[in-house]
Amino acid sequence: MEDSFIKLKSWVEDSLDLFKNDLLSLLYPIYLHIYLDLVAQDEIELANNFFDTYKVEFPDKIEELRSFESLNSKQHLHENALVIGFRTNKYMLIMGRYAYDLLINFLEENNLIYILKIMNQYMEIKAQSGPRTEEKKMGIDAFTDSFPLDLNTSLVSIECEESILSSEQYKYDHLETYVLQLKKQRESKKIESKIKPTPSQIKSQIDKLKDLCKRVSLNKNYLPSICCYTVQNTYEGMTCSEISPDSTLLACGYNDSYIDIHSLSKNQLRKLKNSSELSKIDIKGKDDKMVDAGEVVRLIGHSGPIYSIKFSSSNKFLISGSADGTIRLWSLDLFKTICVYKAHTFPVWTVDFAPNDFFFASGSADRQTIVWCTKSNKPERLILNALSDVTVTKFHPNSNYLFTGSSDHKIRMFSIETAQMVRSFVGHSDTITCLDTSHCGKYLVSGSKDKAVILWDIDSAKILSKYIGHESTVYSVSFSFFSPIICSSSADNSVRLWDKSDSSNNCTGVYYTKNTPIHCAKFGYRNIISCVGPFMG
Incomplete structure (x- = not known):
């Protein structure tokens, strides 16, 4: 040998x-x-x-x-x-x-x-x-011919569509009309969902469609409203934050290993009653199985700083990655750990839930990206292509692909089914810090420590636009729903808006905070931006 x-x-x-x-x-x-x-x-x-x-x-x-x-x-x-x-x-x-x-x-x-x-x-x-062209040297065309992509997406599952169309509640409602349009689009693209949603997921999808029907149409002349949440008295201990897809919950991770869940609505957080109380409830009756838990709940379990947190699309689960090398799956009905996932040998920098709530991914300082399943505590896929720390992970809207960003300045796209790399995106000159995919499934936007925001065409892996304006590391990026506006936030205490239909690549709007770096800024279903950061005064 x-x-x-x-x-x-x-x-x-x-x-x-x-x-x-x-x-x-x-x-x-x-x-x-x-x-x-x-x-x-x-x-x-x-x-x-x-x-x-x-x-x-x-x-x-x-x-x-x-x-x-x-x-x-x-x-x-x-x-x-x-x-x-x-x-x-x-x-x-x-x-x-x-x-x-x-x-x-x-x-x-x-x-x-x-x-x-x-x-x-x-x-x-x-x-x-x-001969190798300049683009091939950059890895742009290396996989385009070998791996054709299926980027078709559907807003909701077939089961959700059937639930709405079969319900008397939505007869002659504008929601029924909207779902009929979605059904025709899905059938024309021959999209099938492999994983069946749970009743709670169907309910959250119906709520999502209701909000989408009320969304604001945006353009460079009609910019979105922004709601900013400032977290006080963190003493520089706040390490990450995340807003739920429906903009009703906020999670904040801290250097002392705690996670705080805040309600962003007027309603208090609710949790399931304990077993002794549930045993007294009449199953057939209308007794409430939930009890108020207050406006803030603290999750305790990790033994190191929290570096990444993500909500599931149904708001039933939360995942968190920590410096202790573990990922925890939390139930937001119990506010307790359901499962601890151990495979990484170094701090976990990033986690992300797939839209189907079945898979989630983690990236670590050990250069590994691991795809997990909520039904098991063993890795489903292990990806080792990165040359340095995996700093960000993001699922494609159809849950068939996973994007990873690394400290080696590259973004890679993998097939979940085969774990093979199908695209490589090269254009940033420093660590990738954030990613988001458009809801049509055709575009990717990325932010980096190089202060740039880049819009990519996923199929060709080519740069469509490069947005320059931030004065420090870009922390988050987000696509609006079916509008050309993209938002980004940064350590420079600002949220900036970009119009992807504008060929000039100029900033459409910039909004500053007094002294709050914006950790997370994202569009809600109604195209209102919610953002959060710690006050550094």
Whole structure:
């Protein structure tokens, strides 16, 4: 095994510079799989010697390699999440056709069957033919032909449509007319929902449609109203915040590991009665199973600062990621932890719920993106393409794709079904901090530490517009519903509005706070912007 690696390494390093960069990327996955094969054969001493001898060849992978060097038995291969992901997901590489042909010829001529076996079993190499254009160097067209996308979306599920159309309550109502239009659009696009919604999800979808029917139509001459919530007395301890999709709840995460849930409506928060009280209730009667919980409820469970929180679309659940390396799923009916998810080895920077409330994703400082399911505490997909910390995750509206932003300045798009990268978006010059997708499913908007906001066409992965104006890190971005206005917020204490139909890329409106960096700004269903931040006075 080691001899095969030495031969391959020597040949790659002696190759012409024209091909060397393509071929060098092959050495890292081959090196790791040889090490894991030695551990799997219980040759622990040989494995450790091989690992220690050649790890100096990969100085940019030192942090990742620390997760591998603690393997001391075959059993460890089945317990380390990073190893499991590395062995079950194919490592993807792109290289020029001529470099690939030279590689295969070399392996066959030198009878390096073992290396060929690793490549066939654990790697997927895409050979590009023809000259590389500037765009291909940037990774823009690398996947467009190979992975056609299905970006069709539907606002609500089939079950929600049927519930409205079969109800006497909505007969001859404008909501019925709206749903009939949506149904025709869905049938023409042949959209089918694979995951059946729960009754509570159907109810929240009906409420969503009611609000959408009352939405304000926006343009550069008719800008949205903005409602700003300032959190006082945080003493710089507020680390993240999130507003629920229907703009009725606010969650704030803090440096001391707490999460506070606030009601943004006049109604108090409600929680399920305890078991002893529920046992006294007549099931067939109309007794209220809920009890008032006040205007603020504190969630306690994490043991480190909270870095990201997200509501489910039905407002029944909340997920949170923390410096303690765990993700927690909270019930907003009980205000308690339902499940703790453990797989990351470093702080969890980002979490996001899929619109179907079934999947959610997390990204961490260990460069891993993990897709989870609310029905299980084991990872469903493990994605290892990022070269640095995964700082933001965002699901596509049809829940079939996941976008990830990283400290390596790139945005990547993955298929949930295959865990393969299907698009790469290159244009920012610093860490990606926020992402949002349009409700039609065709556009992506991103913000970064480079102070820029970029609008992308998802299918072609090309930049449509680049908006410059913020004076500090962009914290959040959001699309309006079926209008051209995009909002962004920043550490420069401002919310800015952009018109994606305006080719000049000028800022349409800017709104400053006195001394409040806006952590989160997002459009509600009625196209009213809600934003929140801590007062830093």
